Amino acid sequence: MLDPKLIRNNLDQVAERLKGRGFMLDTRSIERLESERKALQVRTEELQAQRNSRSKAIGKAKASGEDIQPLLDQVAGLGAELDAARASLDDVQERLGDLLLGIPNLPDESVPPGGDESQNLEVRRWGEPAAFDFEASDHVDLGAALNGLELDAAVKLSGSRFAVLRGPLARLQRALIQFMLDTHTADHGYEECYVPYLVNAESLRGTGQLPKFEADLFATRGEPGFYLIPTAEVPLTNLVREQILDAEQLPLRLTAHTPCFRSEAGSYGKDTRGLIRQHQFEKVEMVQIVRPETSWEALEELTAHAETILQRLELPYRVMALCSGDIGFSAAKTYDLEVWLPGQQAYREISSCSNFVDFQARRLQARFRNPDNGKPELVHTLNGSGLAVGRTLVAVMENHQQRDGSIRIPKVLQPYMNGQTVIQ
RNA sequence: GGAGAGGUGGCUGAGCGGUUGAAAGCACCAGUCUUGAAAACUGGCGAGGAUUCACGUCCUCCGUGGGUUCAAAUCCCACCCUCUCCGCCA
Numbered sequence: 001m002l003d004p005k006l007i008r009n010n011l012d013q014v015a016e017r018l019k020g021r022g023f024m025l026d027t028r029s030i031e032r033l034e035s036e037r038k039a040l041q042v043r044t045e046e047l048q049a050q051r052n053s054r055s056k057a058i059g060k061a062k063a064s065g066e067d068i069q070p071l072l073d074q075v076a077g078l079g080a081e082l083d084a085a086r087a088s089l090d091d092v093q094e095r096l097g098d099l100l101l102g103i104p105n106l107p108d109e110s111v112p113p114g115g116d117e118s119q120n121l122e123v124r125r126w127g128e129p130a131a132f133d134f135e136a137s138d139h140v141d142l143g144a145a146l147n148g149l150e151l152d153a154a155v156k157l158s159g160s161r162f163a164v165l166r167g168p169l170a171r172l173q174r175a176l177i178q179f180m181l182d183t184h185t186a187d188h189g190y191e192e193c194y195v196p197y198l199v200n201a202e203s204l205r206g207t208g209q210l211p212k213f214e215a216d217l218f219a220t221r222g223e224p225g226f227y228l229i230p231t232a233e234v235p236l237t238n239l240v241r242e243q244i245l246d247a248e249q250l251p252l253r254l255t256a257h258t259p260c261f262r263s264e265a266g267s268y269g270k271d272t273r274g275l276i277r278q279h280q281f282e283k284v285e286m287v288q289i290v291r292p293e294t295s296w297e298a299l300e301e302l303t304a305h306a307e308t309i310l311q312r313l314e315l316p317y318r319v320m321a322l323c324s325g326d327i328g329f330s331a332a333k334t335y336d337l338e339v340w341l342p343g344q345q346a347y348r349e350i351s352s353c354s355n356f357v358d359f360q361a362r363r364l365q366a367r368f369r370n371p372d373n374g375k376p377e378l379v380h381t382l383n384g385s386g387l388a389v390g391r392t393l394v395a396v397m398e399n400h401q402q403r404d405g406s407i408r409i410p411k412v413l414q415p416y417m418n419g420q421t422v423i424q
Numbered sequence: 425g426g427a428g429a430g431g432u433g434g435c436u437g438a439g440c441g442g443u444u445g446a447a448a449g450c451a452c453c454a455g456u457c458u459u460g461a462a463a464a465c466u467g468g469c470g471a472g473g474a475u476u477c478a479c480g481u482c483c484u485c486c487g488u489g490g491g492u493u494c495a496a497a498u499c500c501c502a503c504c505c506u507c508u509c510c511g512c513c514a
Contacts, residue, residue: 041474045483052483055495059442068494075494224504244434244471365472369434374453376471 001362002103008034017106020113020324025103033096040089047082051075101211105359107324108296108333114323120336121323126307127316129340134403138343139394140274143169145405146423151274160272161264161279163390168423172409173282173393175416177257180284180309184386188305190255190286195235197258198226203238206364208330208356215265218279228261232285233383240289240366244376247368251298252289255386257282275390276348282389288382291368292358295380299355303335306351306386312412315395316340318347332357337387339395350391353384 007014007030015025054075061068112121143149148169154162165173184190198220204210204227209217218228229235236254245252260283271277286305290298303319310317322334331354338347358378361367367376400408406424409417 038474041483045474048484049482051494055493056443058494062442072494079494246434374469 001100001359002106003358003362004100007100007103014106018104020111021104021107021327022115022325023104026099030096030099033092033099037089037092037096040085040092044082044085044089047078047085051078051082054078098211101205104329105332105356107327108355108357110321111327111333112321112323115325117323117326119323120326121321123319123321123335125316125318126311127314127340129316129342130399132342132401132403136342136398137401137405138274138341139397140343142343142397142401142405142407143274146407148423149275158279161277163275163278168417168420169393169397171417172396172407172413172423173389175413176313176389176392176396177282177284178416179312179413180386180389181255181257183309183312184255184284184286184305187308188253188286190253190305193236193239193254193256195229195232195239195256195258197229197235197261199229199234199238200224200226203234203241206238206241207234207360208363209234212329216263218261218263229258230262231260231283231383231385232256232258233287236285236287237289237360237366237381237383238364240379240381241364243366245289245366245368245379247291247371250289250291250368250379251294252287254287254289255284257284257389259283275394278390281391284386284389286384286386289366289379290382292377292380295355295357295382298380298382299333299335299353302382302384303337303353306337306353306384309387309392310337310339310350313392313396313410315392315399317350328352328354330354330356330359332359335384337385339391339399341395341398342401343394343398348391349388350395351385351387354382356381356383 002014011025011027011030015027018025054071058068058071058075061071112119114120137145140149140151146167146169148165148167150164150166153164157164181192185192201210204217209230217230220226220228235258236256239254240252260281262279264277264279267277275281286302288298288302307317307319317337317339320336320338322331322336327334334352334354336349337351337353339350340346341348357380360381361378364381366379366381368379369375370377396410396413397407400410402408402422404424406422409421409423414421
């Protein structure tokens with residue numbers, strides 16, 4: 001959520017900056033509701049003040065044994081008047097609130113302008129796509145030949161967009177998870193967390209998935225209703241919801257491996273082959289909770305943490321700065337890491353690292369006490385995939401495939417594979 | 425799932441329906457004292473919001489949501505959560 005005061009006082013500037021990301025702010029509705037809100041709030045609070053002082057007077061009169069009937073007569077109509085004023089105020093505030101919740105974050109000044117992903121900016125590249133002296137296969141064929149990837153079985157069990165991994169490939173996925181967690185905890189200073197995979201609606205509101213993106217989520221039946229997490233960002237970031245942290249606790253660096261569940265509504269026909277786009281996939285997530293003045297530095301660090309994983313796995317990739325039209329709803333700036341996939345002859349997203357500045361923190365009411373003035377201030381939140389495990393598995397298989405269809409296991413994974421060097 | 429107890433400020437913990445945003449203690453901050461620290465003493469010390477150039481004034485918040493009342497932390501209802509015991513279970 002954006003700062004309501006910013007919207008109130010700089011409406012046109014806000015609208016202008018949102019235009020850059022393709023969002024048309026309904027300034028007229030906001031102005032109208034805002035002036036209604038102002039009048040109604042002042043009126044309501046006046047009535048409340050009146051009620052309070054008169055009730056107090058009644059209390060005093062009663063205590064001193066005076067006749068309170070005249071005073072009671074005075075307040076006769078007040079209650080109804082107050083109820084009416086409050087009802088219209090609530091109504092206006094709710095409408096204003098809904099409008100505010102639907103406004104995306106402002107892109108940072110450094111975000112390249114652009115309407116869609118074609119205008120994302122390549123920041124840097126690492127590694128050279130391997131030149132195979134044979135026809136490179138994609139992970140689906142590789143996996144099938146190794147008897148390690150069973151997509152038909154998953155259709156029987158669940159439906160499309162699910163996968164069954166068996167034997168060494170299942171183990172390779174586990175190895176990737178362990179390797180990522182170990183790297184982030186040992187080398188990058190993150191605390192490993194285990195978190196719920198089912199969360200309540202408040203948590204999803206806090207990180208911005210609700211109310212706008214309910215269709216992307218799976219939910220449980222019955223009461224209370226739960227949502228399956230679409231990313232560990234949700235439980236990890238919500239750890240600081242409604243908290244006032246000590247300044248010394250910051251920065252908080254948290255990591256967790258979780259499955260992620262996404263309905264992928266609206267992606268029919270996209271990435272239908274293989275593991276790229278699934279309803280259920282594994283991901284290691286990094287989250288940072290930082291002081292506002294350090295969040296841009298933290299974004300660079302966090303992105304580098306994700307890059308480290310790719311580098312150690314010997315996977316060529318490029319870093320893209322998403323343009324204003326392509327960044328997510330809550331983000332002020334996002335770097336996507338795109339890994340080279342020989343099977344597709346393309347770079348594909350494998351990590352997304354974002355600085356949300358105070359956008360999530362405001363919804364979450366996540367604050368820290370600033371020692372400079374002793375006042376609570378909003379923290380800044382960041383997160384990034386470190387990495388999407390399913391896609392990393394795909395990348396390892398495709399980039400490290402050999403002529404005979406075997407997969408070379410990168411050195412850093414071998415300790416997690418009981419010393420095995422090749423899957424064949 | 426059943427029975428009971430309980431949810432008050434950063435923490436502990438008081439609080440007959442009326443002058444309680446909330447006693448007291450701890451913690452914290454500032455000052456006095458001290459070479460310095462500690463102790464002692466003095467003072468300060470919740471969050472959010474409206475309005476104002478500002479000083480200030482006002483409103484809301486005692487798990488959450490309703491209700492009763494001129495007036496609710498205090499009474500009533502529902503729900504949530506925590507703890508104890510029983511049952512079931514990995």
